[in-house]
Amino acid sequence: MSSVVEPQPLAIQVTGLGFRVGGAEILTDIDLSVPSGSFLGIIGPNGAGKTTFLNMLSGLLVPSNGSISVEGRDLAGVAPSARARLGMGRTFQTSSLFNALSVFENARLSAQARLGGSANFWRRPRLGDEASNVAREVLEEVGLSKVALRPTESLSHGDKRKLELAILLAAKARVLLLDEPMAGVNTEDVPLLMELIGRLHGEGRTVLMVEHHMAVVVGLADTIAVLDSGRVLATGDPDSVIANEAVQSAYLGQPL
Numbered sequence: 125m126s127s128v129v130e131p132q133p134l135a136i137q138v139t140g141l142g143f144r145v146g147g148a149e150i151l152t153d154i155d156l157s158v159p160s161g162s163f164l165g166i167i168g169p170n171g172a173g174k175t176t177f178l179n180m181l182s183g184l185l186v187p188s189n190g191s192i193s194v195e196g197r198d199l200a201g202v203a204p205s206a207r208a209r210l211g212m213g214r215t216f217q218t219s220s221l222f223n224a225l226s227v228f229e230n231a232r233l234s235a236q237a238r239l240g241g242s243a244n245f246w247r248r249p250r251l252g253d254e255a256s257n258v259a260r261e262v263l264e265e266v267g268l269s270k271v272a273l274r275p276t277e278s279l280s281h282g283d284k285r286k287l288e289l290a291i292l293l294a295a296k297a298r299v300l301l302l303d304e305p306m307a308g309v310n311t312e313d314v315p316l317l318m319e320l321i322g323r324l325h326g327e328g329r330t331v332l333m334v335e336h337h338m339a340v341v342v343g344l345a346d347t348i349a350v351l352d353s354g355r356v357l358a359t360g361d362p363d364s365v366i367a368n369e370a371v372q373s374a375y376l377g378q379p380l
């Protein structure tokens with residue numbers, strides 16, 4: 125069953141991380157330790173640097189300072205594709221699916237990329253079967269089997285978010301980097317999506333989730349880090365972070 129995650133979830137260590145572009149200091153001196161199998165919620169005002177931070181982790185942007193290591197392995201110079209092979213999976217603030225393809229094809233392409241690369245894929249039919257099997261399994265796991273043959277563009281926002289998670293499962297991600305998974309999702313779909321993310325974490329994955337929906341963050345995360353103007357303003361368990369006065373004032377009246 126695809127839900128059995130092997131070998132181990134990944135632990136992440138971020139030390140002195142900084143990112144400057146032009147004259148602007150986007151991230152400054154970020155130190156964060158994410159234990160294997162834990163769930164880190166990342167919150168903070170718009171423009172705080174949350175997405176930039178995930179971009180550093182997934183390798184889309186190169187840090188100006190500091191280091192990121194996974195299971196003790198320094199990621200400097202490791203390309204995004206190689207990080208994916210290490211088990212790091214990323215979703216984006218706005219959906220990054222192939223909208224014209226079916227739900228099934230989106231999941232199958234992810235499995236195919238992991239199993240066999242693309243060059244000689246069609247000459248190895250057994251890999252094709254295996255990718256299709258993986259796609260079926262992960263769509264079942266996220267509850268999208270019934271819409272597998274529909275064009276992806278016809279899905280609700282909530283179902284698109286589920287498909288993005290299925291794509292990470294097909295890629296065998298052991299650490300999930302989620303950028304606002306509730307963005308654009310109808311209120312009635314939030315609990316289902318929350319249950320799904322909690323289940324994927326419960327199966328032994330490490331999760332880093334940027335999210336504005338505080339009930340979701342508090343409900344899922346064991347630790348919350350607050351980013352403000354590119355710095356870590358506070359970290360701790362959800363209750364203590366929400367009670368933190370510096371955190372309250374960083375939001376300047378925005379509801380927490």
Ligand SMILES: Nc1ncnc2c1ncn2[C@@H]1O[C@H](COP(=O)(O)OP(=O)(O)O)[C@@H](O)[C@H]1O
Binds near residue numbers: 145169175177
């Ligand atoms: N590649 C870049 N070049 C210039 N500015 C950037 C770049 N990436 C992010 N920024 C700026 O960095 C800040 C943080 O952005 P972002 O990480 O998207 O914040 P958040 O996700 O917390 O809303 C913003 O002021 C944004 O305009």
Ligand SMILES: [Mg+2]
Binds near residue numbers: 174217
């Ligand atoms: Mg963002």
